[in-house]
Amino acid sequence: MTMAARAVDVAEQAVALLDKIGVDKALYTGGEMASYSPVTGEQLAALKPDTQEAASAKIDKAARAFETWRLVPAPKRGELVRLLGEELRAVKTELGRLVSIEAGKIPSEGLGEVQEMIDICDFAVGLSRQLYGLTIATERPGHRMMETWHPLGVVGVISAFNFPVAVWAWNAALALVCGNAVVWKPSEKTPLTALASQAILQRAIARFGDAPNGLSEVLIGDRAVGAVLVDHPKVPVVSATGSTRMGRDVGPRLARRFARAILELGGNNAGIVCPSADLDMALRAIAFGAMGTAGQRCTTLRRLFVHESVYDQLVPRLKKAYANVSVGNPLESTALVGPLIDKLAFDNMQKALGEAKAHGGVVSGGERVALPYDKAYYAKPALVELPSQIGPVLEETFAPILYVMKYNDFDQVLEDHNAVGAGLSSSIFTLDLREAERFLSADGSDCGIANVNIGTSGAEIGGAFGGEKETGGGRESGSDAWKAYMRRATNTINYSRALPLAQGVSFEIE
Numbered sequence: 001m002t003m004a005a006r007a008v009d010v011a012e013q014a015v016a017l018l019d020k021i022g023v024d025k026a027l028y029t030g031g032e033m034a035s036y037s038p039v040t041g042e043q044l045a046a047l048k049p050d051t052q053e054a055a056s057a058k059i060d061k062a063a064r065a066f067e068t069w070r071l072v073p074a075p076k077r078g079e080l081v082r083l084l085g086e087e088l089r090a091v092k093t094e095l096g097r098l099v100s101i102e103a104g105k106i107p108s109e110g111l112g113e114v115q116e117m118i119d120i121c122d123f124a125v126g127l128s129r130q131l132y133g134l135t136i137a138t139e140r141p142g143h144r145m146m147e148t149w150h151p152l153g154v155v156g157v158i159s160a161f162n163f164p165v166a167v168w169a170w171n172a173a174l175a176l177v178c179g180n181a182v183v184w185k186p187s188e189k190t191p192l193t194a195l196a197s198q199a200i201l202q203r204a205i206a207r208f209g210d211a212p213n214g215l216s217e218v219l220i221g222d223r224a225v226g227a228v229l230v231d232h233p234k235v236p237v238v239s240a241t242g243s244t245r246m247g248r249d250v251g252p253r254l255a256r257r258f259a260r261a262i263l264e265l266g267g268n269n270a271g272i273v274c275p276s277a278d279l280d281m282a283l284r285a286i287a288f289g290a291m292g293t294a295g296q297r298c299t300t301l302r303r304l305f306v307h308e309s310v311y312d313q314l315v316p317r318l319k320k321a322y323a324n325v326s327v328g329n330p331l332e333s334t335a336l337v338g339p340l341i342d343k344l345a346f347d348n349m350q351k352a353l354g355e356a357k358a359h360g361g362v363v364s365g366g367e368r369v370a371l372p373y374d375k376a377y378y379a380k381p382a383l384v385e386l387p388s389q390i391g392p393v394l395e396e397t398f399a400p401i402l403y404v405m406k407y408n409d410f411d412q413v414l415e416d417h418n419a420v421g422a423g424l425s426s427s428i429f430t431l432d433l434r435e436a437e438r439f440l441s442a443d444g445s446d447c448g449i450a451n452v453n454i455g456t457s458g459a460e461i462g463g464a465f466g467g468e469k470e471t472g473g474g475r476e477s478g479s480d481a482w483k484a485y486m487r488r489a490t491n492t493i494n495y496s497r498a499l500p501l502a503q504g505v506s507f508e509i510e
């Protein structure tokens with residue numbers, strides 16, 4: 001097959017999938033915003049970005065929809081999300097494939113992302129009958145005190161390219177059962193999967209029957225359009241997923257108008273391999289965590305500390321796995337590693353590797369893999385052995401680079417583990433109870449996710465997802481993350497004939 005034929009195939013496949021999913025062609029043709037596939041580097045579509053006025057009008061429309069939706073009983077709102085789950089199940093193959101085309105994920109990861117959407121829908125349906133408030137003991141006789149959770153308003157969602165659909169679903173499924181409207185600004189690198197997700201939700205809305213118009217809106221465009229969402233006074237909460245750089249801009253802007261921020265930012269995740277570790281298990285977990293999704297997960301394993309007593313057993317095997325890993329077109333091969341999102345990602349990877357060498361790093365891999373697509377960037381995952389944690393190791397480079405360092409003291413390795421700006425995910429490989437528990441304790445890992453004997457990536461939706469420090473502190477998905485999408489009212493009801501004041505205060509008027 002020729003190079004040109006392959007490129008056309010990818011664009012044609014995308015159009016066929018969009019058609020099957022039911023996306024109006026007018027939304028992705030004839031516009032000035034090009035979208036590309038990292039698989040071949042070819043253009044897929046030409047979208048019409050929203051002007052600032054158009055974006056603002058969509059937000060206003062969602063705010064009007066909220067006024068009706070908040071009055072629908074929560075279990076009934078859950079019915080809409082149940083239908084969304086059904087619609088997603090019906091097009092799982094198509095949407096998963098579209099994710100592979102637009103974000104470059106291997107098929108099982110493209111499908112896995114859609115499965116995550118389905119899982120959060122199931123979770124949210126159950127949640128729609130469990131938006132519990134507390135009843136609290138009051139100090140005053142004949143009184144009752146309780147908490148009520150109310151819908152909040154328009155939930156703004158800003159998402160990154162690397163989870164082009166799941167992150168929206170995490171937010172949208174919860175926001176909708178909580179009684180909110182949703183306005184989504186997807187990554188400008190992955191707008192087609194967003195249009196597809198919106199079409200799927202619209203189908204669920206049509207089946208639901210009487211949901212208000214404007215309940216879910218999508219804004220197409222770059223960060224300038226995202227800024228409209230961030231600054232809009234009718235958006236009381238913005239859930240923003242992306243780089244720490246983005247969070248440094250978005251966080252203060254939201255704070256200025258006292259809006260809530262759910263920030264899900266960069267990670268610089270580490271693993272520790274202890275003397276007692278099951279090395280076979282650690283090897284597999286490290287390989288998936290560091291090379292999976294071509295190193296483009298927020299939870300990708302980027303730093304590995306290996307105890308000196310097992311270093312020579314583990315690291316040569318790891319290097320072998322790196323040398324043998326298959327890199328290739330995720331649509332036409334069984335390769336485990338697909339492309340980087342674009343040239344900038346490849347250039348950043350090369351820059352970090354250059355800096356690592358300058359700091360004494362010994363690099364295996366990292367070179368561009370020759371495939372017959374000039375405009376696509378495939379790279380061999382890189383393993384870099386370093387004497388200590390310096391230079392590029394301290395920052396997230398969104399590419400498959402694993403920095404490997406030796407350690408000999410557990411206290412010191414915990415300190416090194418926590419000595420970076422980000423605080424998303426972490427893991428320890430050990431069979432020693434003391435080490436495992438210490439890692440999970442108050443003076444252990446400082447991350448939002450801390451695992452034992454599993455890798456840093458591949459979280460389930462049932463737990464709250466997010467991280468500390470420069471990762472932004474936000475939580476999405478499971479556990480009680482829903483509380484960020486609602487407002488809490490504390491209600492005190494006096495059913496007595498007296499008016500006692502709290503704290504024994506006396507205020508008797510004549």
Ligand code: NAD
Nearest residue numbers: 160161186187223226227242243246249264265266267298
């Ligand atoms: P990015 O920061 O370049 O863009 C993310 C989104 O933010 C895009 O939609 C973009 O248009 C928007 N944006 C950027 N600047 C903005 C601004 N000033 N105002 C409003 N919107 C703005 O990130 P990316 O390259 O798409 O994704 C990779 C990054 O995302 C990595 O750092 C990764 O770790 C992070 N990420 C974090 C999580 C998490 O849950 N913590 C999940 C996925 C990705």
